[in-house]
Amino acid sequence: MMKIIVDAFGGDNAPLAPVQGSVEAHKEYGVDIILTGDEAVIKKTAAENNLSLDGIEIVHAPDVFTNDDQPSTIRSKAKANTSMAVGFQLLKDGKGDAFISAGNSGALGAGAMFLIKRIKGIQRVAFAPVMPNMNSYFMLIDSGVNTDVRPKALQQFAMMGSIYMNKVMGFENPRVGLANVGAEEHKGDTLRQESYALLKETPSINFVGNVEGRDIPLDGADVVVCDGFTGNMILKTYEGVAIALMKKIKGVFTKNIKTKLAAAAVMKEFKEMKNSMDSDEIGGAPVLGCTKPVFKAHGSAKAKTIKNAIRVTMDYVNNNVIASITEALREIDDTQNEGE
Amino acid sequence: MMKIIVDAFGGDNAPLAPVQGSVEAHKEYGVDIILTGDEAVIKKTAAENNLSLDGIEIVHAPDVFTNDDQPSTIRSKAKANTSMAVGFQLLKDGKGDAFISAGNSGALGAGAMFLIKRIKGIQRVAFAPVMPNMNSYFMLIDSGVNTDVRPKALQQFAMMGSIYMNKVMGFENPRVGLANVGAEEHKGDTLRQESYALLKETPSINFVGNVEGRDIPLDGADVVVCDGFTGNMILKTYEGVAIALMKKIKGVFTKNIKTKLAAAAVMKEFKEMKNSMDSDEIGGAPVLGCTKPVFKAHGSAKAKTIKNAIRVTMDYVNNNVIASITEALREIDDTQNEGE
Numbered sequence: 001m002m003k004i005i006v007d008a009f010g011g012d013n014a015p016l017a018p019v020q021g022s023v024e025a026h027k028e029y030g031v032d033i034i035l036t037g038d039e040a041v042i043k044k045t046a047a048e049n050n051l052s053l054d055g056i057e058i059v060h061a062p063d064v065f066t067n068d069d070q071p072s073t074i075r076s077k078a079k080a081n082t083s084m085a086v087g088f089q090l091l092k093d094g095k096g097d098a099f100i101s102a103g104n105s106g107a108l109g110a111g112a113m114f115l116i117k118r119i120k121g122i123q124r125v126a127f128a129p130v131m132p133n134m135n136s137y138f139m140l141i142d143s144g145v146n147t148d149v150r151p152k153a154l155q156q157f158a159m160m161g162s163i164y165m166n167k168v169m170g171f172e173n174p175r176v177g178l179a180n181v182g183a184e185e186h187k188g189d190t191l192r193q194e195s196y197a198l199l200k201e202t203p204s205i206n207f208v209g210n211v212e213g214r215d216i217p218l219d220g221a222d223v224v225v226c227d228g229f230t231g232n233m234i235l236k237t238y239e240g241v242a243i244a245l246m247k248k249i250k251g252v253f254t255k256n257i258k259t260k261l262a263a264a265a266v267m268k269e270f271k272e273m274k275n276s277m278d279s280d281e282i283g284g285a286p287v288l289g290c291t292k293p294v295f296k297a298h299g300s301a302k303a304k305t306i307k308n309a310i311r312v313t314m315d316y317v318n319n320n321v322i323a324s325i326t327e328a329l330r331e332i333d334d335t336q337n338e339g340e
Numbered sequence: 341m342m343k344i345i346v347d348a349f350g351g352d353n354a355p356l357a358p359v360q361g362s363v364e365a366h367k368e369y370g371v372d373i374i375l376t377g378d379e380a381v382i383k384k385t386a387a388e389n390n391l392s393l394d395g396i397e398i399v400h401a402p403d404v405f406t407n408d409d410q411p412s413t414i415r416s417k418a419k420a421n422t423s424m425a426v427g428f429q430l431l432k433d434g435k436g437d438a439f440i441s442a443g444n445s446g447a448l449g450a451g452a453m454f455l456i457k458r459i460k461g462i463q464r465v466a467f468a469p470v471m472p473n474m475n476s477y478f479m480l481i482d483s484g485v486n487t488d489v490r491p492k493a494l495q496q497f498a499m500m501g502s503i504y505m506n507k508v509m510g511f512e513n514p515r516v517g518l519a520n521v522g523a524e525e526h527k528g529d530t531l532r533q534e535s536y537a538l539l540k541e542t543p544s545i546n547f548v549g550n551v552e553g554r555d556i557p558l559d560g561a562d563v564v565v566c567d568g569f570t571g572n573m574i575l576k577t578y579e580g581v582a583i584a585l586m587k588k589i590k591g592v593f594t595k596n597i598k599t600k601l602a603a604a605a606v607m608k609e610f611k612e613m614k615n616s617m618d619s620d621e622i623g624g625a626p627v628l629g630c631t632k633p634v635f636k637a638h639g640s641a642k643a644k645t646i647k648n649a650i651r652v653t654m655d656y657v658n659n660n661v662i663a664s665i666t667e668a669l670r671e672i673d674d675t676q677n678e679g680e
Binding site: 133134144188213217230232236237240245247248253263265266270 | 473474484487488519521528529530532552553554555556557558568569570572573574575576577578579580581582583584585586587588589591592593595598599601602603605606609610612613
């Protein structure tokens with residue numbers, strides 16, 4: 001029986017959102033859950049919201065790792081009793097199959113890297129959010145962990161992202177694009193030029209060349225590969241522009257009685273559109289490259305987001321993504337050794 | 341009398357858009373114009389569209405610098421008869437006060453750098469588009485020319501952007517933000533950390549700290565400073581998300597008769613909203629750091645865009661932006677020498 005560990009004190013809406021999302025996932029998917037966090041508070045939250053904790057185990061962790069804490073301290077003794085560190089420890093000890101948290105992103109990356117460890121041969125672990133675009137979804141890898149990387153790391157991001165988008169998200173032969181400032185092979189800085197050359201030669205990925213910022217939302221690639229600095233700028237600009245535009249549109253619709261009536265008439269269609277672009281449906285971002293499944297839910301995760309994160313993570317476990325990454329890594333190394 | 345040189349063969353809608361925009365600008369602002377490009381074609385285009393070329397001088401240039409040409413070749417003998425190279429030569433020779441083109445961006449940057457030359461002490465010239473945000477406008481500097489820069493260049497971008505936004509766009513004490521992956525001073529790579537320290541100590545700019553991607557469209561700063569690679573990714577992601585969202589919304593409005601009626605009811609307000617975000621109103625991007633005003637109009641510039649670019653460029657000339665940059669540069673150097 002699969003068992004997912006969920007940090008009950010990660011994110012803006014903790015502990016209610018993680019507790020409620022876990023309860024709903026258990027009911028809907030029949031998955032076992034371990035919640036980490038202050039036991040009394042979790043029980044009180046469940047009781048107050050009429051949530052049954054049947055089939056849900058609680059592992060007590062009195063402290064919380066906040067967004068103000070230095071990410072690297074997730075390994076420290078002082079933080080060992082935080083709900084996040086306890087979750088990592090349970091995963092490491094084999095008490096569960098995967099770990100989900102909506103807490104401090106940097107700490108989740110550091111924990112995946114240093115407490116769970118990288119897959120042998122993987123240079124960097126990566127945050128890899130699956131985001132909405134014009135037609136469906138795409139993965140942005142890396143989007144925040146690694147500010148200084150080498151082409152080899154981008155090659156591994158491409159490979160890991162392809163496997164995840166194929167096995168978990170169901171994309172046939174996902175198109176890999178290198179985020180860059182122009183379409184031609186010679187564009188960009190040294191990192192981009194060297195990465196382009198390497199990606200072109202990588203077996204088992206479907207490299208479609210450079211993808212410009214403008215083409216990312218317009219479905220230019222299924223896996224967009226970049227360093228973490230660039231990825232974070234893209235990710236947040238993406239979110240910011242969508243928020244700003246939706247605010248502007250809301251302003252239009254609430255301007256007068258005529259526009260308010262118009263708004264009412266398109267309400268249902270706008271809701272459908274918003275849902276199709278709703279990151280809560282995807283639940284967040286896998287942390288790829290470590291030896292066990294770690295998943296970052298949005299900081300603003302609601303119960304639904306956590307429930308969806310649990311469903312996605314079950315697919316992450318069931319489809320042996322990590323075994324496939326390990327195997328693909330061997331293939332890449334074999335090919336490159338042959339070439340040497 | 342001010343005289344603006346306009347490349348009649350730059351951009352997707354050339355030569356009609358540059359010719360018509362120039363004719364309208366001459367009529368509306370009384371400014372003299374030199375058009376560069378194939379004289380016969382310009383005259384034919386004007387005649388066919390009932391545009392009077394009174395007050396508009398044509399300097400014949402039989403060739404066109406295309407988007408497929410290597411930017412650096414703008415300096416070459418082979419390209420000396422392109423409408424862009426001829427425009428640069430006229431500017432260099434003092435035959436006009438400023439040069440505007442909607443053509444190859446890279447070539448315009450290279451021409452500004454090598455044919456017009458940098459202001460003494462300026463490390464890099466920068467493309468600095470003025471873009472719409474939630475409330476008004478902001479400048480993104482650099483957004484494409486320089487992929488590898490040092491903190492000193494970012495400091496100069498901050499200073500040049502502040503002067504332009506103040507003198508040409510009328511911003512009182514413009515807020516300067518460093519594009520970065522988090523708000524805190526220690527965030528980002530080495531370039532960001534060192535640039536933060538330098539910007540904090542820079543006289544006569546209003547540095548407000550780091551600005552994340554998410555805050556850029558939400559009016560987090562009036563001048564957003566970054567290297568050209570990052571700026572290009574931000575710029576194009578920004579445009580792409582807006583385009584994708586507007587397409588989605590159009591899809592909603594054209595779904596059925598009910599939504600079409602709703603669309604009709606909010607048409608006027610949507611148009612106003614679109615205008616408030618319309619980059620055609622701003623006309624494009626100054627190239628900052630060279631000794632004479634060079635201005636890049638959007639590749640997709642329409643006649644209105646060119647007309648607006650001419651108006652903005654007149655302000656660029658009239659307000660002595662380049663003299664102010666030269667002076668501010670001296671101030672920075674004085675302060676830093678004192679500190680040494």
